[in-house]
Amino acid sequence: xxxxxxxxxxxxxxxxxxxxxxxxxxxxxxxxxxxxxxxxxxxxxxxxxxxxxxxxxxxxxxxxxxxxxxxxxxxxxxxxxxxxxxxxxxxxxxxxxxxxxxxxxxxxxxxxxxxxxxxxxxxxxxxxxxxxxxxxxxxxxxxxxxxxxxxxxxxxxxxxxxxxxxxxxxxxxxxxxxxxxxxxxxxxxxxxxxxxxxxxxxxxxxxxxxxxxxxxxxxxxxxxxxxxxxxxxxxxxxxxxxxxxxxxxxxxxxxxxxxxxxxxxxxxx
Numbered sequence: 133x134x135x136x137x138x139x140x141x142x143x144x145x146x147x148x149x150x151x152x153x154x155x156x157x158x159x160x161x162x163x164x165x166x167x168x169x170x171x172x173x174x175x176x177x178x179x180x181x182x183x184x185x186x187x188x189x190x191x192x193x194x195x196x197x198x199x200x201x202x203x204x205x206x207x208x209x210x211x212x213x214x215x216x217x218x219x220x221x222x223x224x225x226x227x228x229x230x231x232x233x234x235x236x237x238x239x240x241x242x243x244x245x246x247x248x249x250x251x252x253x254x255x256x257x258x259x260x261x262x263x264x265x266x267x268x269x270x271x272x273x274x275x276x277x278x279x280x281x282x283x284x285x286x287x288x289x290x291x292x293x294x295x296x297x298x299x300x301x302x303x304x305x306x307x308x309x310x311x312x313x314x315x316x317x318x319x320x321x322x323x324x325x326x327x328x329x330x331x332x333x334x335x336x337x338x339x340x341x342x343x344x345x346x347x348x349x350x351x352x353x354x355x356x357x358x359x360x361x362x363x364x365x366x367x368x369x370x371x372x373x374x375x376x377x378x379x380x381x382x383x384x385x386x387x388x389x390x391x392x393x394x395x396x397x398x399x400x401x
Contacts, residue, residue, distance in 0.1 A: 137165045138165070138166045138204050138207060139166065139167055139208045139358045140201070141167060142212065142223060143212030144171065144185070152212065152347060158396055159352050162396050165359065168200050168204060168206070170193060170197045171193075172193050173187045179388060181243065181389065185249065190222045191222075209227070209354065210237075213240040213250070214254070220261060224262055234361075235267050236270065236351075237269045238347065238350035241278060242274075259283070268306045270346065273311070276296070292322055293324075293331075306323065308323050309321065317336050318333050323364065332368060337378045337379060340391055341382065341393055348377055352369070
């Protein structure tokens with residue numbers, strides 16, 4: 133019998149249902165993997181933005197994580213919002229013995245509305261302690277610039293491809309640098325591995341339904357890695373899936389701001 137792969141998400145909860153744990157679980161369901169979750173933060177947010185964040189005690193995160201990994205065989209792990217160095221270090225300790233499970237990290241720094249989702253004091257822990265566990269990190273351009281500057285690199289004269297290459301060299305992992313924040317009709321994402329640079333270009337979709345795009349993409353990649361080991365295929369199919377989620381989101385009327393994308397286009401909302 134062929135079993136459904138198990139995938140874990142470690143991230144924050146979005147009360148509007150558009151991003152975070154909620155988007156991750158919808159993505160796992162759509163891609164036919166079994167999703168489990170460890171919640172790190174509870175956020176109060178809607179389509180207009182994040183109003184407040186409530187990080188859980190690090191011990192609560194640790195207890196959740198230790199409990200699920202002691203029992204469930206996960207084929208991939210996605211990590212999103214962590215918020216504090218205490219939470220990051222507990223996650224690192226729990227996963228430090230992992231030698232084979234692919235880990236996809238979405239390095240969440242701020243919300244799209246500008247609310248801080250990672251404490252300044254936690255950024256060293258993210259880079260120095262968590263990133264060494266990563267198979268892939270998925271920064272957007274703003275996050276990429278911050279990470280490079282954090283390591284003392286000048287980003288002003290670097291093209292996007294070279295930023296992806298430098299990030300991969302600095303953090304010794306593969307990097308998917310997302311191009312959605314770059315102006316233009318064509319969006320290009322760059323995947324840098326230790327073997328090659330690949331680019332994925334697609335036409336920008338005109339829509340206000342973009343909430344949860346980054347969460348969905350990183351979760352889709354993790355789900356794909358749980359089913360097969362090729363990172364290029366996992367990323368390519370993850371980008372294609374996320375694009376279809378955006379294309380199928382126009383039928384969702386959720387709030388008066390930036391609405392969610394649709395991970396379950398064949399479901400009846």
